[in-house]
Amino acid sequence: MSDDEEDDVGIKAGTVVDSSKANYVVMKLLGEGGFGAVYKVHDQKDPSKVYAMKVEKKLESRRHSKLKMEIAILKLVSAERKQSHFTTIIDRGKKETYFFLVMELVGKSLSDLKSKRPNKVFSVSTGMGAGIQCLEACEDLHKYGFIHRDLKPANYACGLGDKKRVIYILDFGIARKILNVKGELKTPRQSVRFKVGQFPLDATCVRLSEALIYLWEIFYGDRSTRHEILNEKNARPSRGRKRMRLSCDCDATGPYSSSYSRTRGTIRFASLSCHKNAEMGPKDDCESWYYLLLDIAVPKGIIWRSINDKNEVLKVKEQLRKEKRETALGAMKCKEELGKVLDYIDSLKYHDRVDYDFIYKMLTQAAKTEGGDINDPYDWEKSEKPAMTAPTCKSTANSH
Template identity: 60%
Template sequence: MDDEEEDVAFKPGAIIDSSKAKYVVIRLLGEGGFGAVYKVHDQKDPGKEYAMKVEKKLESRKHSKLRMEIAILKLVCTERKQSHFTAIIDRGKKETYFFLVMQLVGKSLAGLKNARPLRVFSMSTGLGVGIQCLEACEDLHKYGFIHRDLKPANYACGLGDKKRIIYILDFGIARKYLNAKGEMKAPRRMVKFKGTIRFASIACHMNIEMGPKDDCESWFYLLLDLVLERGLLWKSIYNKDNVLKLKRDMRDEKKDVAFAGIQCKAELCKIMEYLDTLQYQDHVDYSFIYKLCELGAVTEGGSIHNPYDWELGEDPTQTISGYVVMNFCLFELCVCPPYINKAKLVAEYL
């Protein structure tokens, strides 16, 4: 690794100052291709704890990932009363790195799900948090951005009195799909694959330009991953072409297998069938999808307003000792206790 590629590293106790405050590093939360994330506290008020994302300045990098992150968070964080976007606390730049101080959140949905006995949420919880995940997408889409890498590891629950709020993370590969006039950009003839194979839309597999409907398709796979005990049909397959075939098959010959063992198959299939009617330029009827999620929970004998699974036992929104694995270039935070095979867990979400 040459000097340009070396990460910016801080030890516990290190102080990073901005124009308005000084922050003390508590510990490393995760690191990866573009830098690291640290848990920090305000030097004057140690009770105020935050997450600090640090990105090394590189001449070889055309665009700062943090600039995209900051631009999106500033636009969207006040969209609704209970925002699904982390609040910006502070930001700054030094000679060799940029940094962003943000609201600290709890475990990712991937971590919460994997902590469950069967590594799956109850339907009430899955559909309830699924609605929140889609609300975050809707808010992002209102401002002309698509995420392009939706998955359980890129959502997290809040802390304390915000533990029922789901936050969306990682805007490193987000794209502006509206032009300066607020019109959809003309689709490019060919685009590179972006995102995670397991949750990518069919259009993404086919190198077709992605729009809001593709985020929603990825969200649908994410939702199934949260609630299906047997998991997605392709959960153990990593070849893109084979995964694409199974995504197509689940809409036809393997539909019964894909949705086996659940009572709300009709509601989920209606969501899938609706999303399949959409084209790049089409507006998504989010309210229609929310309603089907609510009906699905009722069909399963529950409600999206029920306590979430993690509220019924030990509170997992508090930070725990153990490993935090992060694919930083995708801003993927995933709490991983020592007894879990860290490499295997990461591989499942790459």
């Protein structure tokens, strides 16, 4: 394996990871991040059984395992509906230096799938149909008292084989439990700061990183994203040397693209409350989902796509509610339906229950207005068979 295919936990192709239930042979690295990686594995006794194995390094500096949150959510929600939008847990365990979770393999992310489409957008039937499934996953998550806080096309994927019409929600690394022990919605915190991942850097690395940030600010004229530039991957031992990596909080394109320096999710899909450091609730997941819908179903996509400054992004999102709504929806015939959905989401408060059925009804009608149907074959069903991938491996230092 190459340097980029080698993770700090020391797992390489051919490694056998055993548990009390089965032995798993590592086939290849699918994605990696600051605290772990995702591998494609197969059952040693039956190589036809192929899975995804998510690995999280044990670190003294971390109070809680992110895999623990993911396991808790998957166990609670996976059986919520007949066609679950949550991947199935196959096995789990721990080794001396890492925890691992074996789960079913899924297909390409919505981000990857739409990138292959003409104009990088789905047909309206596919966009609305997939959008409904994405929101169903949120509804199930909210029912059990969790919010995702990082909804975007890269965090949803289609299934494989006879499940290729099923959309799965991925990556619960910054999910938050919003119900207290009595099953009541927690009192919102007064202020919720954007949090950035932290990783120990030596003095030389710190000086170098500051220099890189300074150059970034000069080149792009952007001084507002300083806290988003460095992430936990920036200092990582590799074959005895440190490597510096500069990255920004941008939309990942696939299930394994990781952005560890996050403002509770990607800025592009962040809710207004997130921008304003306010507590986030179910309504904020719905707002992020709405931006996701625009991204996958509207030919113009989201009109702030090329903007990196979070304050400028906030400004355009606020304009979406007013003078730029017509521009954002372009020549679409279903402007009325999509407008009603946004108005409804904006009318919600932190404690309000979401009327998901109303939104599903509007999207079903939107597809019909455009001359389609949400039950039409999805775009990827008409083309190539999705390649096998797995849920994202991400980590963060915030409370998700």
